[in-house]
Amino acid sequence: MFDTLDRRHSRSAKWMMAIEKVGHTSVLAFSVADSDYETAPCVKAALKQRVEHGAYGYTFADETYKSAVLDWFARRYGYKPEKDTLLVTSKVLTALSIVLDTLTETNDAVVIQTPVYHVFYPLVKQHRRKLIENPLLETDANYRIDFEHLESCFKNGAKMLVFCSPHNPVGRVWRDEELTQLIALCKQYDVWLISDEIHADLIMAPHQFKSIASYVDYYDKLIVVQAPGKTFNLAGLQTANLVVFDPHARKQIKKHLDRFFLSGSNVFGIEAMIAAYTNGELWVDAQNNHIAKQAQTLEFWLKTHYPMVKMSPLEGTYLAWLNIEALDKDGTRFEKVCHKEKLVVSAGKPFGRQCVTWMRLNLACSAEQLEEGLKRLDKVFSTLSKTP
Numbered sequence: 032m033f034d035t036l037d038r039r040h041s042r043s044a045k046w047m048m049a050i051e052k053v054g055h056t057s058v059l060a061f062s063v064a065d066s067d068y069e070t071a072p073c074v075k076a077a078l079k080q081r082v083e084h085g086a087y088g089y090t091f092a093d094e095t096y097k098s099a100v101l102d103w104f105a106r107r108y109g110y111k112p113e114k115d116t117l118l119v120t121s122k123v124l125t126a127l128s129i130v131l132d133t134l135t136e137t138n139d140a141v142v143i144q145t146p147v148y149h150v151f152y153p154l155v156k157q158h159r160r161k162l163i164e165n166p167l168l169e170t171d172a173n174y175r176i177d178f179e180h181l182e183s184c185f186k187n188g189a190k191m192l193v194f195c196s197p198h199n200p201v202g203r204v205w206r207d208e209e210l211t212q213l214i215a216l217c218k219q220y221d222v223w224l225i226s227d228e229i230h231a232d233l234i235m236a237p238h239q240f241k242s243i244a245s246y247v248d249y250y251d252k253l254i255v256v257q258a259p260g261k262t263f264n265l266a267g268l269q270t271a272n273l274v275v276f277d278p279h280a281r282k283q284i285k286k287h288l289d290r291f292f293l294s295g296s297n298v299f300g301i302e303a304m305i306a307a308y309t310n311g312e313l314w315v316d317a318q319n320n321h322i323a324k325q326a327q328t329l330e331f332w333l334k335t336h337y338p339m340v341k342m343s344p345l346e347g348t349y350l351a352w353l354n355i356e357a358l359d360k361d362g363t364r365f366e367k368v369c370h371k372e373k374l375v376v377s378a379g380k381p382f383g384r385q386c387v388t389w390m391r392l393n394l395a396c397s398a399e400q401l402e403e404g405l406k407r408l409d410k411v412f413s414t415l416s417k418t419p
């Protein structure tokens with residue numbers, strides 16, 4: 032399990048973009064958030080069986096699908112929504128986009144907490160909503176929510192918060208106290224809380240994930256968007272779920288999805304999700320142990336060789352977030368040197384204006400791939416530390 036898998040010639044977006052950037056197939060990619068090892072054996076087996084069937088026509092997300100999803104919610108996230116709260120679409124981004132477009136108007140203020148998954152910026156702007164940033168407070172590479180500033184955003188009339196839980200790229204798993212305070216504020220100012228929980232299964236012990244949906248009895252202007260794309264490496268199968276508690280909002284969102292023919296998913300996505308959520312639990316636990324070990328390897332390597340590089344504690348996700356300011360003061364040289372060493376990671380800037388000296392490194396690969404990546408990173412860091 033979690034062995035090296037060469038994805039260079041499989042039309043993988045991550046690897047194709049990396050090869051294009053560096054101009055050589057010997058590149059190593061630690062960028063886009065998908066994994067470089069096989070999915071769970073139960074998922075692969077279910078897909079093989081479905082391929083063998085030979086007919087791939089229109090497919091329903093039926094009762095078996097809904098039960099598999101909602102039982103997974105109950106077992107892994109500590110709550111079980113009613114079946115009729117569930118809507119199905121292709122991508123998490125499709126779901127977020129439709130929710131935003133349905134529940135807010137042009138020029139409405141929508142808050143995101145930065146640094147954050149870079150696509151949240153165009154997500155808000157492309158709908159011509161006013162993007163309001165509530166920057167996370169950073170102390171020594173660790174992050175917390177600035178509740179005071181968030182309250183001022185709400186006071187000034189923000190209509191929605193697009194929340195990332197766990198938070199890509201800073202790796203936070205939000206605590207119960209933080210979520211309680213967040214929901215209380217949303218309730219006080221009547222703000223829609225949309226929680227992107229795509230990384231919800233990627234949790235490092237002893238941290239525990241709690242979905243915002245568990246607070247629905249206290250406040251119901253909550254929407255959860257979720258998918259097995261990251262957990263089981265299924266992003267290419269494009270299947271995502273929305274949980275919408277408010278019946279009126281649910282009806283509107285469903286209508287909007289239908290208007291663009293975006294309800295439902297595809298034959299393989301549905302099959303894969305049923306298998307993953309029915310039989311994939313032990314594999315997910317093993318993957319979390321693997322990611323935690325990868326994070327320890329990276330942390331130990333940094334402490335030993337480059338203690339001036341700070342890494343945010345990895346509570347959740349498989350994305351390590353590093354501050355390399357001590358090696359590249361204004362963040363102008365880092366990427367060029369990386370590419371010279373045939374290494375591609377994610378630069379910090381797209382996640383937030385304040386992040387030019389940060390980088391994100393995807394740990395969802397084999398231990399061997401990480402080891403080779405660290406050899407290349409060593410050359411990058413050593414070049415940077417020698418030249419001003």
Ligand SMILES: Cc1ncc(COP(=O)(O)O)c(C=O)c1O
Pocket residue numbers: 064121122123124125148195199227229258260266271
């Ligand atoms: C927080 C977050 N949301 C959404 C996505 C994209 O999800 P999808 O491919 O299902 O649209 C990603 C992918 O990296 C992500 O990190």
